[in-house]
Amino acid sequence: MATQTKPILHGYFRSSCSWRVRIAFALKGIEYEQAPVNLIKDGGQQLTDQFKALNPMQQVPAVTIDGITLSQSLAIIQYIEETRPGPRLLPADPKQRAHVRMICDIIASGIQPLQNLYVLQKIGGEKMQWAQHFINRGFEALEPILKQTAGTYSVGNEISMADICLVPQVYNAERFKLDMSPFPTIRRLNQTLIENEAFKASHPSCQPDTPDDMRQ
């Protein structure tokens, strides 16, 4: 496989969906290249014709891998899961897999799309309250679910796709200054996970496109 080219991640350091994919690559130990797409500069580089050809939704992330370009972070991560060795990102048990996917989809369909850059730009002046409202609503649902499903991690004692979705969403919650005190399970899981090497190496604060004043 020496001739195989590395996957290319077209992402943005602070995009929570890009971070999901970076975590998956890191957990699997897959080397990849980053092709940063600055969502702010020049009115948004995701809006160029060049990027639209990669992802007609004009959002990050997109990943070029094995001769195809995929968008949608969970589709990308499941493709990686199904084609690459390394620690599994979905449990073996079908019910546990269903719980992982349910948690992922609460975040990926029920929270993130309502507080992403594009939607908040349309909301305008009240965007802070709007974002807080939808993250809070999602976390109010996630907290009792995670209380049931969690062990050391979101579902049982293995890191899974649920954790990959949870940590970047907590990062967004903190950006929008959400009061996290009603969510002890989410906070506990996040605190455990952010100490993990794969989550650390993929953190928005240390990517190739992270601005100097946001580096840690």
Added chain:
Amino acid sequence: MATQTKPILHGYFRSSCSWRVRIAFALKGIEYEQAPVNLIKDGGQQLTDQFKALNPMQQVPAVTIDGITLSQSLAIIQYIEETRPGPRLLPADPKQRAHVRMICDIIASGIQPLQNLYVLQKIGGEKMQWAQHFINRGFEALEPILKQTAGTYSVGNEISMADICLVPQVYNAERFKLDMSPFPTIRRLNQTLIENEAFKASHPSCQPDTPDDMRQ
């Protein structure tokens, strides 16, 4: 398996996400019971404590199956796919599976959450334009993708989860009176699929909770 209880779908006739699950059950030939949750009556039956215990997100669908209750339609459908025989809802080829999941997620994360009942209630007066905008934006991305991936159906020549997501989203587009003329591939796929028995039997116009004046 005579003693096995049927799955129970807690859904709403007109909910596009409930319809996704009904299509999956129909394609697999799985008998199930319906426990309707009226999203309008009594201020919304999904907001009761009783339903909140089934799905803390207070959305339909939720499915009680094999002793657990799952929410999030794509998690439910993939659980059905992984535990039940019958025609597969995801292709065998990993790249085709990735394309199916990408199409599903464009709809389930990129379109539907932005035009569902809860969000439109928050948007208020401009909800028609808001819904049209987000469905149109998603379809503008889906059209060129489907042009590449489609055969008879959304990805190749087998019905898949992508079709299960597409048809209910077109139904919503029609409800919001979207101009469908710029989307010939989506229209062609929808026209083929709505003639399929599983899509017909699960259609919002003929469910146990469909009001008499909306029956066809």
